[in-house]
Amino acid sequence: MKRICLSVERDESILAVMNNGQLEELLIENALEEDLVGRIYKGVVKNLLPSVNGIFIDIGIGQNAFLRTKDLLPGEAMPTEGSTMLVQVVKEGTALKGPLVTAQINLSGTYAVAVAGQPYIGVSKKIQDEKIRNTLRQTAEKYTKSCFGLIIRTAAEKVESKIFEKDIEQLAHDWNILQNRYGVEKAPALLWRDSDLVVKALRYFANSDTDVVLTNDKKTYDRLCLLNEDGIFIKAEQIQLMQEGSLLKIEHIEEQIQQLLERRVELKSGGFIVIDYTEALTVIDVNSGGFQGRGIPHEELAYLINKEATKEIARQIKLRSIGGMILIDFIDMKGRRQKEKLLQILREEAKKDREKVVVCGITDLGLVEMTRKRTGRKLENFYYDVCPLCDGTGRSYSPKAVLRNIYRELRYLQKRGLSDNVEISCHPDVAAILRKKEEQKYLSQICTKNVIIKENNQVHRDVYSILTADE
Structure with missing residues (x-):
């Protein structure tokens, strides 16, 4: 029993595919944080780095992308600094490194993938019937051009020829739009972004095994119905709108995400x-x-x-x-x-x-x-965010370890004759230990006069200060 659930909230959309009650696929989009993977840019070549076989490209996101020379199109000459290039993001960047891009562009359809380069037509090896392979190849040949080829997916094996041809036609149309935008847009510029979850729900997951496509959002429901015009993916009645209750809770998706x-x-x-x-x-x-x-x-x-x-x-x-x-x-x-x-x-x-x-x-x-x-x-x-207390290590200083550091510094001050009238400002956990009788007794041996213990408001336990009367 396959159920495709599309939960849409103000700042987050979740696409979950359930099979007999178990989570099988999960895709998440956050409206506040952009996902760059799949996006196509008109970039500007900033630096050529022969030593690492790479090229830095400005794609307009404030951080240069990195293109490996092996990801240039076959037979393509090395670009020059300042020239423009059509590139696609294949890997998100990090705080220290920009995203990874490729010049080997591809646009995904339901039954085929358009790829930059020679007008090559490939058919999935899983389609073994030679007659079907030839028919699919002949249909694709009508739309391939000198600038792109097609790889036909396994899903095309059992689809009607009219539906398959419509998908190929859409890919060719999208490719023309991309090329036209590349010719007129000023670099750096975003030319194309990957399909959103609504499109992916139908294109990647809806098939004859699907029982229902559920969503909790009216606009999303209307889009699903429009994209599924003429029942191209599933029957019209299989797309349903859930107006009451939490979709993620009712379908037991929320608890399975938590387990992940x-x-x-x-x-x-x-x-x-x-x-x-x-x-x-x-x-x-x-x-x-x-x-x-x-x-x-x-x-x-x-x-x-x-x-x-x-x-x-x-x-x-x-x-x-x-x-x-x-x-x-x-x-x-x-x-x-x-x-x-x-x-x-x-x-x-x-x-x-x-x-x-x-x-x-x-x-x-x-x-x-x-x-x-x-x-x-x-x-x-x-x-999750990185923990501000441990910086993602999962560990923080123990109060005892901080205490040893404080005592070490106090003994140093004692040798210099500066251990009178000391004020120690430290984390509450450390201060609690310092106020114990046995610690007070030890403090009196190091510091000959008054010792004032104050609690600071620092998150990190290892942050403390020691002030003497002279300071």
Whole structure:
């Protein structure tokens, strides 16, 4: 039972695909924070960097984008500084680095993708019927031009020829608009942005398996009906407007999103996985937990837990939008065949992901290496800010550690004869310890006269000051 839910609020839109009550796909748009991935710009070449095989390009966002020379169009000459280029964002930037762009532009349709370059027509390998492949290719040839080619998606195999041709025609129209805007707009300029969630709901997810498309917003409902004119995606009555109650609560989406933000993920068997993010990569650890496998040999027990964890890991990676390098520490297994089975399951599950996933294999240390194409932001970045107390490390100074620093400084002042009439301003947690009897006794040994303890209003525990009578 597949249900597509589109929740639209003032500053956030959520597209969730539910399959038999379980969250299968999740896309989020924040009205206050722009998603650059997929956008196409007319940029200005600022710097050529032969040493790193790259080019800095100004796309008008206040931070130069980076283009790798290998992402230029095949046969394209190296641009010169000050020249303009058509580029598309493939990876979001960070606080320190600008977004990654490519000159190999593509526009996605429902049944095909238009790609910049030669008028090449490719057909998905999953379409194996040669007659269908030839028919699709002949239809596409009518619209390909010298400046772009087409890659036909698997979804085109069972669609009516009229609907397929309409999709190709729309892609050709969009491509012409893009080229025309490139000719008239002054660089740097945004020329094209990726489809919003309303379009994606129908284009990427609505099909014959869909039971209903639900939304809580009247304007969104009207747009869905307009885009689905003549039942191009699903039957008209399958698009419904929910006017009462919270769509996310009623469909149990909210609670599943909350679970995706947890570090620990429980498995039905009693085992669990732990997901940790670092600057360089994501680490996933599999644990047996409370799994009860009486009478089952250790090797078989480990395989059963790992097998269950593998499917959940692939799902978590997709829903959390985890990209880059990923290391998985499965429960140790000695059998080579079982390890190969596990890798095969992981590769099969990865095929369900819309982004490119590569399962590399097992390292000498027994860790599974894989990568996933990094595009938009991770799920947690929509909901969390970096903690101002620990700067994202998950740790802060203990009061005892700060206390040792204070005592060290007081002993230094004592040696200089400046330990009389001291005022210590520190965090409330540290001040509470300093006021204890045993600490007061120790303070009296270091400071010969009055010691005043004041609480500061600092968030960080390690911020304190010591003032002497001379100051």
